[in-house]
Amino acid sequence: MDHLWSPWRYRYVTAGQEPKPECVFCDKWKASPKTDEAHLVLFRGRSSYGLLNLYPYTNGHLMVVPARHVARIEDLPEVEWLELMRYARLAEKNLRAVYGPDGLNLGFNIGKAAGAGIAGHLHLHALPRWQGDANFLTVIGETRVHPEALPESWRKLRACSWVPTGPEL
């Protein structure tokens, strides 16, 4: 029975300290709003927030993230889902106003197989697109070109109105 006796494991269990996986989206939500610029946080709602993508596909590439650490849309309470969608709508509006794109991509990658970089915490990508930008990116392969620096993107998008409208949630 030796193999069942592992005091270190016993201490670990009784201490109730199942280590939570580190999550950058949880960390930034819990951080002081004073650190928003450093964290590229654009707005904070009641149950979700927005921030710039550190590795943008295009200028203005942002993400809307639920405060709750869930991996699936189905695990979000209805009210939190609705708030997230209201911010998605504002993301469309504000990206259009700031960047004047030809189109936009808004979407979720759910699970690693679908391309989620941080699969444990749901997030909605929103990015402006221009006619021909994909062709250009194909030509340059892995290299992503960003004429606009992230702090500049942050200043422009942070200055937008991020107050959702609609019936009280």
Ligand SMILES: [Zn+2]
């Ligand atoms: Zn998280």
